[in-house]
Amino acid sequence: MTIHRFKTVLLAACVAGGTLGVAASSSATSIDDILDVGKQRTAEAKTSQAKIDRLADETRDLLSDYKTVMKQVDGLRVYNARLERQIANQERRIKDIDESIAEAAVIQRQIPPLVGRMLDGLEQFINLDMPFDLDTRLGNIEAVRSNLDRSDVTSAEAFRQVLELYSIELQYGRGIESYPDTISVNGVDREVDILRVGRVSLVYQTKDGAETGAWNTSTQSWEALSAGDYASAVRKGVRIAKKQATIELLNMPVAAPEAN
Numbered sequence: 001m002t003i004h005r006f007k008t009v010l011l012a013a014c015v016a017g018g019t020l021g022v023a024a025s026s027s028a029t030s031i032d033d034i035l036d037v038g039k040q041r042t043a044e045a046k047t048s049q050a051k052i053d054r055l056a057d058e059t060r061d062l063l064s065d066y067k068t069v070m071k072q073v074d075g076l077r078v079y080n081a082r083l084e085r086q087i088a089n090q091e092r093r094i095k096d097i098d099e100s101i102a103e104a105a106v107i108q109r110q111i112p113p114l115v116g117r118m119l120d121g122l123e124q125f126i127n128l129d130m131p132f133d134l135d136t137r138l139g140n141i142e143a144v145r146s147n148l149d150r151s152d153v154t155s156a157e158a159f160r161q162v163l164e165l166y167s168i169e170l171q172y173g174r175g176i177e178s179y180p181d182t183i184s185v186n187g188v189d190r191e192v193d194i195l196r197v198g199r200v201s202l203v204y205q206t207k208d209g210a211e212t213g214a215w216n217t218s219t220q221s222w223e224a225l226s227a228g229d230y231a232s233a234v235r236k237g238v239r240i241a242k243k244q245a246t247i248e249l250l251n252m253p254v255a256a257p258e259a260n
Helices: 002-128 134-147 155-172 227-241
Strands: 176-185 188-197 201-206 212-216 221-225
Touching: 002 134, 002 155, 134 155, 176 221, 176 227, 188 227, 201 227, 212 227
Parallel strands: none
Antiparallel strands: 176 188, 188 201, 201 212, 212 221
């Protein structure tokens, strides 16, 4: 009876030992699996982190590109706004130019008659003025008048030439000059030196200085003057005009204004 129980206990012990061995082996297998899963998750976590880092870098690069593009867009907006203002100004200028061209055609047709009237008025003025440099002054008028019929002379050029003649006439009232000329005094031709002081006095003196005279605006003729009163002054004025003497005050005959 005792022996049988021992065998039973031994058998139970063997069975229990086998069960423990199986359990130990199963436990070892589960730990390895857990470790493998942990390693796999760690590897996946590294891979995911690498993706996250790459996406973060790409996002940062895209954000930088976006900011750069937005700056360019803002610059283009400012540039386009300025171009629009410039285009608007150019359109206004084009409109003004078109209107000016239309008006210029009308003005151009009116210039030749205006130039003709200006020349006629200037010629009349010269004929009524003191008779100095008549050949030159009247010759300039005829030269400009002949240009009006030339096809190669524009209306603008003809108008400019007339204005130049008016400017020359204006200068005559501010200077002093002397030149030789032949004049008629009481029906007798004389070789004289003419002295012009602006437009206030026009006198003459014969080459030998024996006779001195002045232009009388009332009678429109030359009249002899007292040699003792003006001979020396006229002689000195001729020398001043020829730059042979220094400028000084001169006692010259001046026509007094007439009362109306």
